[in-house]
Amino acid sequence: MGNSERAFRVRVCRLSSGERLPLVVDRSGVPVPQANRWAILLRRPKVQENSLVDEMRTIAHIHEWAARRLIDLDSRLATGNGFGSLEIDALYQNLRYRRPDGRQVAHTDILDELSLKVVAPNTHGTRVAVARDYLIWGLEQTLYSLDVTDERISAIRERCELIRRSSIEFKRPGVRTTPPNQGLQRQLPQELIEISHPESALNPFSKRVRFRN
Numbered sequence: 001m002g003n004s005e006r007a008f009r010v011r012v013c014r015l016s017s018g019e020r021l022p023l024v025v026d027r028s029g030v031p032v033p034q035a036n037r038w039a040i041l042l043r044r045p046k047v048q049e050n051s052l053v054d055e056m057r058t059i060a061h062i063h064e065w066a067a068r069r070l071i072d073l074d075s076r077l078a079t080g081n082g083f084g085s086l087e088i089d090a091l092y093q094n095l096r097y098r099r100p101d102g103r104q105v106a107h108t109d110i111l112d113e114l115s116l117k118v119v120a121p122n123t124h125g126t127r128v129a130v131a132r133d134y135l136i137w138g139l140e141q142t143l144y145s146l147d148v149t150d151e152r153i154s155a156i157r158e159r160c161e162l163i164r165r166s167s168i169e170f171k172r173p174g175v176r177t178t179p180p181n182q183g184l185q186r187q188l189p190q191e192l193i194e195i196s197h198p199e200s201a202l203n204p205f206s207k208r209v210r211f212r213n
Contacts, residue, residue: 007067008032008060012053020049022056024063034074035059038134058095058130065094077138080152082159085166092170095127124170132167136160 011029013021021044024035038059043052066073069087076082083091098117118124143156195202198210 008063010053010056010060020053022053024056024060032063034077034138035063035134038137042137054126055130058127059134061095061127062091062131062134065091077135078142080139080142080146080156080159082135082139082156082163085162088163088166089170091131092128092166095131096124128167128170132163135163139163 007027008024010022011025013023015021022039024032024039026032035056039052039056043055047055063073066076069090071087096118098119119127139156139160143153143160146153146156194200195204197203198207203210
């Protein structure tokens with residue numbers, strides 16, 4: 001699937017200040033209001049430019065997934081209807097796959113045996129977290145616009161909790177890139193002190209810098 005077939009993509013604009021501002025646009029190049037409000041109002045003050053670009057690519061992926069399932073994402077959020085558990089699971093699962101493969105099959109239930117290319121576990125976990133925050137934020141915009149006596153409040157809160165709870169189930173542990181912190185064994189601190197003494201024959205530094213080091 002080429003770029004020309006993408007329904008949603010990220011366009012990075014450069015402001016007069018030199019700052020790069022990523023925007024989600026549709027196939028015609030028209031900015032997507034909901035996605036870009038989230039980026040400008042909520043995320044832009046909190047994250048670095050490169051991180052925001054990555055997050056907006058995930059948001060474009062979400063809108064693409066919804067469009068291919070014939071889901072009106074903006075309407076689902078604006079009405080507070082949100083998503084059912086099967087839909088949320090399908091979205092979180094789809095975020096595991098690289099685009100365009102993930103978008104190409106976004107309208108189906110993804111199974112691992114389809115042998116699609118997948119992203120690293122840490123990347124998938126980050127995408128799921130971005131999707132969770134974005135969808136909950138969209139529902140909360142509707143929630144906070146309602147009168148406190150509105151009967152829909154309880155249902156919208158349940159939808160938010162469903163999105164949050166489902167995200168936990170899709171967080172897969174990644175591979176550590178650095179070893180865990182470990183303390184020195186009991187005898188090692190004394191040995192370290194002895195080795196670092198300027199007169200120690202085991203001191204690895206040259207004599208002229210031993211005292212300083």
